[in-house]
Amino acid sequence: MLKVLFIDDEPIIREGLCSIIDWKEHGYRIIGTAKNGKEGLQYIQKLKPDVVFVDIKMPGLSGIEMVAQAKQMGSSARFVVLSGYSDFTYAQELIRLGIESYLLKPVDEEELIPLIVNLKMKCLIDRKIDTQLGQYEKIKEYQEWKDILHGNMERVEQTLRISYENEPIIMASFDSLLFDDWEIVQYKIDQSDFIETKIITLENQMCILFITDNIDAALTSLKVMKKTITNHVGVEIKAQFIDRTITLNKLPFGFEQLQLLQNYSYCFDDKTIVKESLIKKPVNKYILSEKLASMICRTLEFEDYHQLDLYFTEIQTYYQTNMLKKEKIRADWLDFIKLIISKLKKNHPEISLPANETLVEMIYQSVSLEALLKMTKQELLKLSSTVNGFVCTSGNTIERITQYVEQYHYKDLSLKVIAELFKYNRSYIGKKFKQSTGDYFHVYLDKVRLEKAKELLKIPDMKVYQVSEKVGYSNNDYFYKKFKKYTGVSPKEYQKQQLNKELTV
Structure with a gap:
């Protein structure tokens, strides 16, 4: 429906215009009436009518003055002027302003209806043209933004540049x-x-x-x-x-x-909304090493699923911190999974491994790193159900035990604990261990722990008590004595020596 507004200082004229015909039947909706030119301008600006009927002579702002100001304000309404008498001078002024018609009061229904039918046709044509122009301008502006994003600024018109530069x-x-x-x-x-x-x-x-x-x-x-x-x-x-x-x-x-x-x-x-501020230069060294593959194998063999979760969390953090691309992650991960599986196969020749095509499909169908790690973990847990690191042969018992100590040196270990885990007589396994390694179990365990401590003390911010706890010594003084006896210097002195070496390099 078209919107129509009536402006006249006489209430009887305004009421008459509202009721003279059924405006809805002719495709119009009355949006208001105004009693003078000033109020009429406000309505035009606010309600944006399609057609305005306005009295030519009103107190204050005349109809002609109001139409002129409305046009200056950018109104696209079509105006019909009402007057109590015919005047050629007024008619000339109205033509200059582009007024649609000039009606004499009282308004005659037979004269009004053909006029509004004609106005309706003109308004609908205007709307269609405006819509087409609007669509053209929208498409044109859309293409210009595309050109800007692609770096083709020379194709962009000056209007858009000035508006947004x-x-x-x-x-x-x-x-x-x-x-x-x-x-x-x-x-x-x-x-x-x-x-x-x-x-x-x-x-x-x-x-x-x-x-x-x-x-x-x-x-x-x-x-x-x-x-x-x-x-x-x-x-x-x-x-x-x-x-x-x-x-x-x-x-x-x-x-x-x-x-x-x-x-x-x-x-x-x-x-997650990925923000630009997350992009940083790689800060962590490459962690998908053979050593990590071996440790993951041991968590599977020794059913340490909590530690397996920790390793996978560490891997996820590594990728997120270093912001590696999808293709790089997938390629690295395929090689890493093959490495883990080959190690499992070496230790457990009897297990059935997934085909290479299955691994490739699993990795390349994962839509995110999270999905990739989840699917990989599920696949590895399936394999873990077929292996048992605590089951040994006569030829690999000590190798299994040393692998366990290497992985879990920080736990409360003793020969008794090891014998129970691997289901051997403590006295028997103690002798066998000494024969194979040259050390009693507690001596071997101390060596592993102290070598791990030496690695940790190379980290500048690592505190001595933290190192003590991480390698399995709950008593800091006991760790201090053990370390000094093993290396000849205190843990703190050793850390200083390592720091000086780094500075020299």
Whole structure:
């Protein structure tokens, strides 16, 4: 329906215009009446009517003056002027202002109806043209934002550059690989009450530009958007966020950062919004070593599932801290799992191993690091049910025991505990151990612990009491005496010596 407004200083005329015909039947909705030109201008500005009937002579602001001011304010309404008498001078002025028609009072129904039918046709044509122009401008602006993100600033018109060159912009994005109906999602977002936002779909990302310098407000809007999308598609969708402002000419670099963050998103679960501030240079050394593979094997053999969880948490933290790309993680992980499995097979030739194709499929189908680690752990636990590290042959008993001591030196170990774990007579296993290693069990255990302590003391921030506890000595004084007897210096002196060596190097 078209919106119609009546402006006249005579109440009887306003009431007559409202009731002279059934306006709804002719496609109009009366949105109000005004008693003078000043009030009429306010209504025009606020209600944005399609058609306005206005008295030519009113106290204060005349009809002609009001129409002129309304036009200056940008009103696109079509005006019909009412007058009690015909005047050629007025008619000339009305033509100059672009008035649609000039009706004499009292208004005649037979004259009014053809006029409003004609006005309706003109308004609908205007709307169609405005819609088409609006769509064209929208598509044109959308393409210009695309060009900006791709670094093609020379294709962008001066109007957009001038409008946004000094505006702070905060960038974000969503992955778009899970579904195709981005238009529906974009419509839902457009209907929400967000800060000024530009949404551009590129490749496999939906790029969000928040025109604001308020990072918290932008992040809040992004979270609401994420929830809207999640509710629509039924699954969590990954999101990336550059938590700083960017200028218009830096948007191509920002878009590259978003693509980088998208690649890093693999390291995090779908609920996490991956922020640019998370990207750091690698700070941890490579941990997927043969030593770690051996330790994981032992947790499986000795059914230490708590320690297995700790190792996997350490691996997840390593990847998240170093922000490695998905392809690198998958390739490294495939090699690492093969290493673990080969070690298990070496110690337990009888076990049945998963095919290489199964491992590859498992790794490359995992949509996130979390899913990858979970599936791997499940696969390893299946294997652990077929191995038992405490079951030995006559030829590998001592090797098994030394592996256990190497792994669990920090526990409350003794020859009695070992004999019970491996189901041997304590006296028998003690003699066998001495024959094989050249040391009594307690002496061998001390050596392992003290060598581990030497490694830990190379860490500058590590306290002596912390080292004592980590290697299995609950009494700090006892550890001090043992260490000094073994190395010739106190733990603190040894730590200082190692620090000086590092500085010299």
